[in-house]
Amino acid sequence: MKETISKQDWLTAQRCLGMAWYGLRTGYEAPSEAELFRMLQGQEIGSLARQLYPGGTLVSKANGRSAVEVTQDLLAGTATPALFEATAEVGPFVAKADILTRDGVGWHVIEVKSSFSDTKSISELVDDLAYTVMIFRRAAVQISKASLALLSRTYRFGDSTERLFDIVDRTDEVNERAQEFDEQADDVARILFDQTQPVPKLVSACRDCPTYEGECLASGLSHTVLEIPSLHHTKLKRLSQEGVVNISELPTDLKLNPTQQRAVGAMLSGSAIVEPALSAALQKIEWPCHYLDFETVATVLPLYPTLGCHRQVVTQFSIHHRGSIDAEPSHSEYLASDPKENCERELTEALIEKLGKRGSIIVYTKFEEKRIEALRDAFPDLADYLQSIVARLLDLEKIIEGNVYHPEFRGSFSIKKVLPALVPELSYAELSVRDGDTAIARFARMAKGEISGDGAETTRRQLLKYCEMDTYAMLKLHETLLRLAARQPDAET
Numbered sequence: 001m002k003e004t005i006s007k008q009d010w011l012t013a014q015r016c017l018g019m020a021w022y023g024l025r026t027g028y029e030a031p032s033e034a035e036l037f038r039m040l041q042g043q044e045i046g047s048l049a050r051q052l053y054p055g056g057t058l059v060s061k062a063n064g065r066s067a068v069e070v071t072q073d074l075l076a077g078t079a080t081p082a083l084f085e086a087t088a089e090v091g092p093f094v095a096k097a098d099i100l101t102r103d104g105v106g107w108h109v110i111e112v113k114s115s116f117s118d119t120k121s122i123s124e125l126v127d128d129l130a131y132t133v134m135i136f137r138r139a140a141v142q143i144s145k146a147s148l149a150l151l152s153r154t155y156r157f158g159d160s161t162e163r164l165f166d167i168v169d170r171t172d173e174v175n176e177r178a179q180e181f182d183e184q185a186d187d188v189a190r191i192l193f194d195q196t197q198p199v200p201k202l203v204s205a206c207r208d209c210p211t212y213e214g215e216c217l218a219s220g221l222s223h224t225v226l227e228i229p230s231l232h233h234t235k236l237k238r239l240s241q242e243g244v245v246n247i248s249e250l251p252t253d254l255k256l257n258p259t260q261q262r263a264v265g266a267m268l269s270g271s272a273i274v275e276p277a278l279s280a281a282l283q284k285i286e287w288p289c290h291y292l293d294f295e296t297v298a299t300v301l302p303l304y305p306t307l308g309c310h311r312q313v314v315t316q317f318s319i320h321h322r323g324s325i326d327a328e329p330s331h332s333e334y335l336a337s338d339p340k341e342n343c344e345r346e347l348t349e350a351l352i353e354k355l356g357k358r359g360s361i362i363v364y365t366k367f368e369e370k371r372i373e374a375l376r377d378a379f380p381d382l383a384d385y386l387q388s389i390v391a392r393l394l395d396l397e398k399i400i401e402g403n404v405y406h407p408e409f410r411g412s413f414s415i416k417k418v419l420p421a422l423v424p425e426l427s428y429a430e431l432s433v434r435d436g437d438t439a440i441a442r443f444a445r446m447a448k449g450e451i452s453g454d455g456a457e458t459t460r461r462q463l464l465k466y467c468e469m470d471t472y473a474m475l476k477l478h479e480t481l482l483r484l485a486a487r488q489p490d491a492e493t
């Protein structure tokens with residue numbers, strides 16, 4: 001078991017004490033390939049931010065002295081104008097400050113984040129900074145100012161590092177939050193190191209808690225209230241207050257929308273529910289059908305000229321075409337011929353050619369629509385074609401959400417949940433790339449030259465296979481939905 005409390009433990013404890021209690025004992029899940037890629041980008045941004053403070057010292061263990069001791073020496077001296085990764089340890093608590101710079105007789109603490117300076121998640125970033133401030137103050141370091149180094153929306157590929165960051169002063173909110181944290185800190189530490197697990201209580205954090213099903217609230221239950229799709233937080237709060245987790249104990253007066261009622265009905269009965277209206281929804285689809293899926297790349301620092309941070313670039317498409325439900329499908333695909341170049345124009349022209357002018361274009365979620373609209377804005381000379389493509393789009397997820405629920409959807413209509421429930425013979429398990437985030441990470445590594453030669457050839461094949469699977473999955477889902485609709489009592493024959 002871990003004997004110290006880090007910022008990650010603290011912030012987890014703010015979501016649920018039990019989750020942090022388990023985290024100290026079992027550790028957190030190892031990061032996935034995509035998470036690792038995001039962490040590396042965060043480190044790159046961190047080291048760029050240090051360039052704004054020339055003459056600063058990167059703290060590390062040296063000559064048998066710990067990072068905490070090296071930090072104390074540097075803080076006590078006058079030679080260093082800034083410290084990077086300064087470390088403080090007080091009791092069980094440990095904190096690292098991305099940047100500390102001198103501010104009169106005190107210190108200005110700056111945390112570097114890969115979010116835009118107008119992010120809606122500022123309160124989470126304030127909490128992150130407040131923890132650091134609380135621990136450094138407990139370690140008798142005078143913190144006079146607290147800021148976030150966030151990304152500027154106006155930065156463009158190739159601009160200077162100065163243009164990359166907006167330094168946003170949040171001292172007042174951080175001081176307030178750090179004071180609240182300080183008042184809680186000793187109680188939180190006591191609870192986390194106690195042998196007894198904190199009493200669990202249903203919270204939204206349970207949705208992504210690794211212990212929910214195995215050791216905690218959902219243990220031994222077939223279905224729980226967290227599987228009700230899009231359950232509003234006020235309803236979740238009520239259920240939490242009433243101690244309801246098992247779906248079979250759902251209060252009868254809880255107001256649910258039709259999708260939620262269908263989900264609850266399917267969970268209670270243990271079998272799928274299909275609405276008679278499915279048939280009419282499917283009749284809106286016009287043959288020939290084109291099942292379309294995009295992959296994109298988006299990195300913190302832009303990969304291509306003229307683009308800004310986090311800009312999403314479409315890099316790949318797969319289309320399965322079918323003239324009728326009985327016809328053999330054919331397949332078209334595109335993957336950026338040179339990942340080091342922005343190939344969106346070439347992709348867009350290929351897309352227009354392959355989709356032709358007739359038939360429905362079936363997608364899963366609104367993602368493709370948003371990307372096509374962005375392409376329309378980027379290439380005004382192709383706007384009419386692209387607008388006609390938007391008019392032919394049909395979202396299969398919406399049709400499923402409005403008409404079908406299988407207990408194994410587990411509250412989600414994502415294709416990764418719906419496919420195994422409705423088309424169990426099809427699986428992503430054998431693929432090397434199994435999700436969009438991994439596809440982004442692999443493509444970005446090719447674009448940066450980190451994967452080349454034979455590795456790049458293998459990666460290209462893996463990316464093509466993954467995107468092809470997404471559109472084949474839609475084609476098979478469509479077949480299944482047609483079969484389900486035909487079994488409905490008042491389905492047209």
Ligand code: SF4
Pocket residue numbers: 016017018019022200201202203205206209210211212213216217
């Ligand atoms: S399942 Fe919920 S209550 Fe239990 S530890 Fe996880 S977040 Fe906390």
